[in-house]
Amino acid sequence: MSVGIVMLVHEDLHRAAQLARHWQASDCPVVIHVDKSVGQEGYKGLVRALADLEDVMFCERHRCEWGRWSLVAASQTASEMMLGNFPDVRHVYLASGSCLPLRPVGELVDYLKERPRTDFIESATTDDVPWTVGGLDKERFTLRFPFSWKHNRRAFDKYVKIQRFLRFKRRVPRGLVPHMGSQWWCLTRQTLSAILEDPDRDKYDRYFKRVWIPDESYYQTLARIYSSNIESRSLTLSKFDFQGKPHIFYDDHLQLLRRSDCFVARKIWAKANKLYDALLTDSEHAMKVAEPNPGKIDRIFSKAVERRTQGRAGLVMQSRLPNEGWENGVTASQYTILEGFSDLFLDFEDWMARATGARVHGHLFGPERVEYAGREKTFAGCLSDSAELRDYAPADFLRNLLWNTRGERQVFQFGPRDSQGISWFLARDPNASVTVISGAWSVPLFNSNLNFSEIRKISAEQQKIEADHLDILRSYYTKARVHIYTMADFIQSPMEPLQMIIDDIGSRSNRRLTEAPRMVDLTGFSQFLQNLKNQGMHPYLMGDFPSGNDPRHSATATRKPYLVK
Structure with a gap:
């Protein structure tokens, strides 16, 4: 032996x-x-x-x-x-x-x-x-430990603090x-x-x-x-x-x-x-x-x-719910938020889906329901279209949606009519790409059949909401990729922003856009804004629309020519 x-x-x-x-x-x-x-x-x-x-x-x-x-x-x-x-x-x-x-x-x-x-x-x-774990490496040899760390943790910690305060040190033989x-x-x-x-x-x-x-x-x-x-x-x-x-x-x-x-x-x-x-x-x-x-x-x-x-990026569940800021990636994949586009363009969601091949949703955070692509009642992972369930934990709702659709780019619309509790989450997420046409929320009001006094009230509310939202997007803490255009600037040259969005998403084809989606009729919109001013409401987020001149755009009127082969 x-x-x-x-x-x-x-x-x-x-x-x-x-x-x-x-x-x-x-x-x-x-x-x-x-x-x-x-x-x-x-x-x-x-x-x-x-x-x-x-x-x-x-x-x-x-x-x-x-x-x-x-x-x-x-x-x-x-x-x-x-x-x-x-x-x-x-x-x-x-x-x-x-x-x-x-x-x-x-x-x-x-x-x-x-x-x-x-x-x-x-x-x-x-x-x-x-x-060594617990902060006691050299001190374990110079302090006394008469109390059990496992069964009398309070006395253990208190006695260590007392010895540190008194600068007590045992002498090593x-x-x-x-x-x-x-x-x-x-x-x-x-x-x-x-x-x-x-x-x-x-x-x-x-x-x-x-x-x-x-x-x-x-x-x-x-x-x-x-x-x-x-x-x-x-x-x-x-x-x-x-x-x-x-x-x-x-x-x-x-x-x-x-x-x-x-x-x-x-x-x-x-x-x-x-x-x-x-x-x-x-x-x-x-x-x-x-x-x-x-x-x-x-x-x-x-x-x-x-x-x-660290966990997996974008995975938050009952067994692992990290503190805010401790996540290994806020969400699982990149996604795109478009603000004002569906208000300004007709059938915009279908056009964007055809142009990019991405899954293009409506207003996921709409007040009445979750507007999934195709207006489905449930989506990946059995996510419900209930606004009440979504608003119980809006950040977790978006995390789950992105986790369940990994490998497919998600695009959704957002605006001042939507639930705003998600704004800071979007701004601080590096995976988010946000493009805003500020003031475009006024187009549905312009085409509505509401009394003008009611339009004025709603316009003031939505402008304040969007202004607060834009302040968040411009914050020092923002990590998302953000592009903000006033409505007046955008309609003068829509092709460049649209091309940038499609390039960011990764379209099915590398060819350049030759035409923009069909824009709503804005005849009389300048006078509409002037009427709001006359009623005491200052619509500043739309940009500079000269009085009496209706905005016009041309799909071919771009800041620089595009070569089409």
Whole structure:
């Protein structure tokens, strides 16, 4: 025998028994520490289940708690029993009851036999450790931590603040340079016995009893004193998320674990029967011999952390509702908002759909209903045309619509008659492309059969709404691509803005436009605006329409000629 296994067990005792038998079957003695919080009945059942194995022993029990000294005490007790009872053991491997060998134990024994003087323990100074979570790296060695972080968090945090306020600092024992690393190590007999038999052990133990999470620093620090050859890495594959919590491996991670070529992995779900059946197997079905290389799967874990912390652009759902500004992209794809176009042009939606091949909607935020393309009652993802449902969460409604139609450009109309609660969302979305013909909302009023006093009132209301909306679009915080034209400027030369919109959407053809959609009849519109002025309402958003001159446009009257082939 050359490798001894120290197992720390606190739950799933049936798996611990299965693992102990697997280790012992390869002539590796096992010393098991069972957490004192485990009931006597469960503990005695585990002892009986392994009673037939001579090289499996149970050490004195400690009540263990995460982040406290008790975990180090448990490993010390078990290691002392291992060294005292199995003199042929050359390496001691620390594992838990949820650690699962990924390769035949014989390969681990041979690997360590070729490296008889090498200690495998992750050990780095606090300046070189990037994985500490919670803001306590150097301070975990200079402050006191008498309170449990897990069970008495308020007292823990308050006591840390008091010590910081008083500028209290503990003195690190002379000769020690604090190091940190994974708690799962594999040490040689010489190094481990030197740590446990050190004449200054009592002094070191007293110091580390007040260090936070000492199981990640006790052996990692002391090994630097006694080891002649440290490889600063763990032979156990353990991955942690961005919160410092360990990843749990399930049945569908089998191929991922095999790709790592590591000897042991934690933390394995106790009900992952497929993993246990596949990996606790004979050597004929084991993995090929290879150097452990957990870096081969680091990319997958990095991607998982990125997906969990950032999510997918435009995806907001019950299981992931990020705070405002924390989204990884406000919406899933680019889209276009056209304001005033359907008021100024006849059958504009159909013309735009033919010209671009995009899905062109009406007023998605109209007051009566959601005007989907073709005026459907439901749209992608069973989105209803109910204005009430839409206005309950207008931003989420638009996110869902864009998420459900990924790959297809969406275009919709907007104006002062629509629900304005979406304005800031549109302005701050980099995926939005907004083109406004300001004042075009007055054209339907011009062609309406309402009393002029009512037209004046509605015009004043809509002009104020559009003015506020334009202020938002011109805001410093706006990230959307915004183009604003007064109605007077636009009708003088409509081709260039229309061509720009079509180029932005990406039309089916790269040919230039030769004619604009048919504009509504604006005969008498200048006098209409003058009548509004005469009634005390100043229609300034339309631009400069000289009195008595009706606006006219020509599809061929452009600012620059277009070559048509």
